[in-house]
Amino acid sequence: MATALPWLTAVPGQDELPLGSALALATLSVGLYLKAFTVQAYILSFVAVLFACVKLRKETVQAAKLAAREEVVSAMAAAKFDVKEARVAAREEVEAALAVMKHDVKAARVAAKMDVEEANEAAKIDVEEAKVAASEEIAAAMAAIKRDAKAAMVAATNDVEEAKIAAKLDVEEAKAAAREEIAATRAANKLDVKAAMVVAKNDVDEAMLAATKDVEEAKVAAREEVETVMAATKREITKARVAAIVAAKMDGEEAKIAAKKEVEEAKVAARDEVEAAMAATKLDVKAAMVAAKMDVEEAKDAAKIDVEEAKVAARDEVEAAMAATKLDVKAAMVAAKMDVEEAKDAANIDVEEAKVAASEEIAAAMAAIKRDAKAAEEAKDAAKMEVEEAKAEVMAATKIREAKLAAREDNPERRLRRSSLASAGLPPGKKYHYFLSHKKEHSTLGRQPESLAMAVHDSQTLAGFVGFFDVDDLKTITSEQLAEDVRRSCAMVVVLHDETCASSWCQFEWKAAELAGIPVLCIIDANHACRTTVLEQVKQCNPHLMVNQWISYIDSYRHDASSQITDWLHEHATQS
Incomplete structure (x- = not known):
């Protein structure tokens, strides 16, 4: 209606009466229009009435249009201002969000890289374990298939x-x-x-x-x-x-x-x-x-x-x-x-x-x-x-051994004893801190016992002790010379295996130490001899070797054994 009949537009609160009259006139005009089809004489009057209705209140309509245009212009200006402010605020929010996102992306990338590296390492470990398990399963399956x-x-x-x-x-x-x-x-x-x-x-x-x-x-x-x-x-x-x-x-x-x-x-x-x-x-x-x-x-x-x-x-x-x-x-x-x-x-x-x-x-x-x-x-x-348990036991034993070694190395008493040994030297009347007794050869191991004795001697020499070792200190072997060297030693270190008790020279050295009242420390080669067997042999041969606690020498615990020997010599070789 507003588009087809613009002259009927009214301003609220101002044009109620003209609009009513306009509607009445329109109704009357419609009636006259209907009669015009039957009576041609009324056509001119119908046209006159329509023109009169159109001219009603043109000024009021124009004023309403102007007011509406002004309101629209002001609303458009306010909307443009609000849009600009909204754009500025949106840009600021977007920039802040982008900054936060960039920071999060960097952190996420770093975390992802770390996760990827950890996953790769775990995957490598899993792949290796899977390969080992697969190879074992394949070998077992192949053996079963062959059978x-x-x-x-x-x-x-x-x-x-x-x-x-x-x-x-x-x-x-x-x-x-x-x-x-x-x-x-x-x-x-x-x-x-x-x-x-x-x-x-x-x-x-x-x-x-x-x-x-x-x-x-x-x-x-x-x-x-x-x-x-x-x-x-x-x-x-x-x-x-x-x-x-x-x-x-x-x-x-x-x-x-x-x-x-x-x-x-x-x-x-x-x-x-x-x-x-x-x-x-x-x-x-x-x-x-x-x-x-x-x-x-x-x-x-x-x-x-x-x-x-x-x-x-x-x-x-x-x-x-x-x-x-x-x-x-x-x-x-x-x-x-x-x-x-x-x-x-x-x-x-x-x-x-x-x-x-x-x-x-x-x-x-x-x-x-x-x-x-x-x-x-x-x-x-x-x-x-069993393998997992053995691995766990080995790791635990390794950690314990490392802790013991660290404790021994960091022990202030140990450092004090070493410094006192270096400063004090040998007691009066003594030439050696220890006398090393061993059997050179073995029926099946060859010269392995002598190699072990040499390793023990070298480790204690590095620790600051002076020891008697026949390879270094004896050109010709005589019983008198051996007995004298035993008496001039503060202690005796014996390297044992399952054929040591059969040596007459070793028995002579042990007897001389017993007569001289020299303490004896026994080191058993646990890699190649049974401790129980050697213990029974020594009981029957010379009980004097049973006074002090024995030390078992194992390749994987050789540093621990060397430290125990050093501690024992600090205790017995410096007080003699």
Whole structure:
């Protein structure tokens, strides 16, 4: 309405009356307009009324428009000012937020770098541990696979050997049965040898075909079972087992080829025997024919009258013999068929039993493999736990040893004793702080005891002590000189192993120390000797060596042992 009729716009509080009159006039004008369609005379009056309405209060409308424009201009100015202030405030907030974000981003980058480095180090450690564990698992799996492959190959070779033996037995039995049938047929009637040989050959061929079919079926069944087992265990089998399976297949193919060769050889041998029998039969038939011809000629010459009777009798006998031969041949064929059927049944039973036994063995082997795998996993877990515990113990022992060494090094009494030893020197009448007693050689260790004694002597020399060591202080060994050097020492240090008590010189030195009242410190080579064994030997040899606590010398604790020796010498060598 405001767009279509701008002259109807009113200012609130000022134009209520003109607007009402305008509406009334508009209503009246509409009525007049409607009448104008019927009465053309009123058209001019309608137009006059409309123009009068339009001219009403034009000044009021213009004033309202001006006021509205001023308000709009002031509002636009205020809005522009507010927008500028908002933009400035927004820019400041954005700059502050960007500064904070940059600071946070830098801190986040630093933290991310540290996290990434820590993650990389942890990942490297995990990767190394995973590699070690994977290599151990792969080695164990390869060993298990090799054992399984060897067992499978042994079982396969055993099965092949048993199949070969069974096939040979079947062939031999078939040969024996064929020979018996051939001999019976030949003895029954030489005239029907050819037919009997043909029947026997057919039976033999059928038996061989049946045997080959059974063997092939057994091979196919065994192959299917092996393929099924291999398909079930493919996830646990690696290239080694595949190679073993390929080798087993090659062995199977070689066994098949060998079996085929043996069957072919058996066939050739049977053919040779049949041909030999045929040749012998032909010779017998020829000889019989010659004899018959001679008999016939003699019979013709002797009595032509009896020829007809002999022919009739011969015909009767031949017919009876033929009938008897046919009956025997039928009976032999029936018996042969029954034997073949029984052989087939027995072969089928053997094959089924072999299949059942093979499946049971395979199931037992799979169960054993699974049990072994579980046991191996448990053993691995236990070994890992033991390794972790051992590592923890070693680390704890290392820390304890380092703490002890640090405590000893930082001990003010120890420093004071060293300084006092350096300033005080040896007691009156003494030449050495200690006398080092040792056995130079060992039956299995060689000169290792002397090397250990030399290491002990060098460490105490560096600590500021003066010691007697025969390698450095003695050119010729005499008992008098040794006894004198022992008496002029403040203490004695003995390096022990399991053959030291057997040395007469060492026993002499120990006895001299006992007589002189010199304290003795024993150091046992714990890397190469048993402490209990050496302790029993020393008890029987010289109890004077048991007065002071022994020190066990181990390579990993050599610094600790050296410090203990030094402390003992500070206590006994300076007070003598």
